[in-house]
Amino acid sequence: MAEIQLKSLAHSYSKHPSGAEDYAIRQMSHVWHNGGAYALLGPSGCGKSTMLNIISGLLQPSEGEVLFDNVKVNELSPKDRNIAQVFQFPVIYDSMTVYDNLAFPLRNVGMPKAKIKAKVDEIAAILELGEVLHNKARNLTADEKQKVSMGRGLVRDDVSAILFDEPLTVIDPQLKWKLRRKLKQIHEQFNITMVYVTHDQLEASTFADKIAVMYEGQIVQFGTPRELFESPNHTFVGYFIGSPGMNLIPVQRTETGVEFDGLPLHIHPELAKYAETSTSSNIKIGIRPEFVRLSNTPADDSYECHVKYIEDLGTYRIVTLELGSQTLLARIDEDQVIEGDTVHIGFPRQWLKLYIDEFLVEGATE
Numbered sequence: 510m511a512e513i514q515l516k517s518l519a520h521s522y523s524k525h526p527s528g529a530e531d532y533a534i535r536q537m538s539h540v541w542h543n544g545g546a547y548a549l550l551g552p553s554g555c556g557k558s559t560m561l562n563i564i565s566g567l568l569q570p571s572e573g574e575v576l577f578d579n580v581k582v583n584e585l586s587p588k589d590r591n592i593a594q595v596f597q598f599p600v601i602y603d604s605m606t607v608y609d610n611l612a613f614p615l616r617n618v619g620m621p622k623a624k625i626k627a628k629v630d631e632i633a634a635i636l637e638l639g640e641v642l643h644n645k646a647r648n649l650t651a652d653e654k655q656k657v658s659m660g661r662g663l664v665r666d667d668v669s670a671i672l673f674d675e676p677l678t679v680i681d682p683q684l685k686w687k688l689r690r691k692l693k694q695i696h697e698q699f700n701i702t703m704v705y706v707t708h709d710q711l712e713a714s715t716f717a718d719k720i721a722v723m724y725e726g727q728i729v730q731f732g733t734p735r736e737l738f739e740s741p742n743h744t745f746v747g748y749f750i751g752s753p754g755m756n757l758i759p760v761q762r763t764e765t766g767v768e769f770d771g772l773p774l775h776i777h778p779e780l781a782k783y784a785e786t787s788t789s790s791n792i793k794i795g796i797r798p799e800f801v802r803l804s805n806t807p808a809d810d811s812y813e814c815h816v817k818y819i820e821d822l823g824t825y826r827i828v829t830l831e832l833g834s835q836t837l838l839a840r841i842d843e844d845q846v847i848e849g850d851t852v853h854i855g856f857p858r859q860w861l862k863l864y865i866d867e868f869l870v871e872g873a874t875e
């Protein structure tokens with residue numbers, strides 16, 4: 510097990526990068542602590558696989574250092590880094606039995622036979638591969654093959670870390686849930702540093718204690734699922750996490766705060782001060798659909814808006830609203846009654862976030 514530190518890391522696939530857009534990883538530093546269960550979450554093309562391959566040594570970064578327990582490993586081969594990597598598609602030996610596939614990484618490090626058997630049996634039991642243990646891998650279903658592939662990563666508990674690159678893509682949705690739970694269970698049991706790449710926020714938050722959200726080659730936030738939800742520190746995190754994502758409204762500065770379409774918005778005075786002194790014209794406020802307040806009658810600091818439509822999603826409803834030129838979403842309980850096609854919307858101050866140049870302005874909220 511190891512702490513994995515990325516120091517001023519950057520990577521471009523181009524030999525002569527001319528600007529930030531030529532970099533798959535834009536200069537960044539990050540620490541994956543020893544024994545953590547982490548997710549690396551982000552949209553397609555943001556650089557997740559590139560980062561994993563740099564950690565495992567399959568790829569040499571153009572700039573920066575990779576350190577395991579404070580020792581630079583840039584020059585070490587993937588084998589010498591002692592990392593287990595599980596890919597999107599199964600990597601197994603078709604002609605071998607399931608047992609031999611699982612035993613392979615252990616035989617490679619010279620583990621005694623009896624210990625190999627105990628370890629293989631343990632992992633096979635956790636992954637429910639017991640019944641097919643002596644079958645040839647080529648005869649397995651796609652799900653079973655991927656379980657074997659995962660098992661090959663999980664069977665060694667002496668590795669520096671296990672990296673999972675979207676390992677459940679080919680797995681049946683029913684089984685996905687179960688396997689995620691199993692991975693978590695294995696993490697709890699062996700306490701190995703695990704980094705799990707996904708573009709699915711649900712997958713990330715059910716597996717990981719802490720999630721790194723990646724956007725355009727950088728980690729824009731590293732936090733617990735709750736921190737990402739309650740206090741996204743970049744507009745991308747606000748938009749990407751949550752269902753639906755955060756309402757983000759471009760606003761203009763005023764003497765007392767901010768406004769949009771001539772409607773003054775009452776933000777915390779401390780935040781208003783930041784907006785006032787900022788030289789940027791890229792100012793947004795953000796509020797999650799769960800935190801807007803809707804009522805049928807006007808209240809202090811509420812705004813009348815038009816109800817465009819209401820979607821019933823079983824246990825909750827999503828209301829699409831028009832306020833001036835903005836479309837806003839509110840997530841309300843199933844039993845909240847909305848009368849007619851106008852409603853009054855309020856933005857509780859503790860949940861109203863201010864973003865300048867897409868980054869959260871930290872400040873008092875109440």
Ligand SMILES: Nc1ncnc2c1ncn2[C@@H]1O[C@H](COP(=O)(O)OP(=O)(O)OP(=O)(O)O)[C@@H](O)[C@H]1O
Pocket residue numbers: 522533551552553554555556557558559560708
């Ligand atoms: N071998 C390569 N050669 C050139 N460009 C590459 C190569 N691999 C990836 N890229 C580019 O680098 C960027 C980051 O890709 P990467 O695969 O790391 O992203 P990702 O977040 O893992 O995406 P996905 O979820 O689609 O796999 C993308 O713009 C991609 O097109």
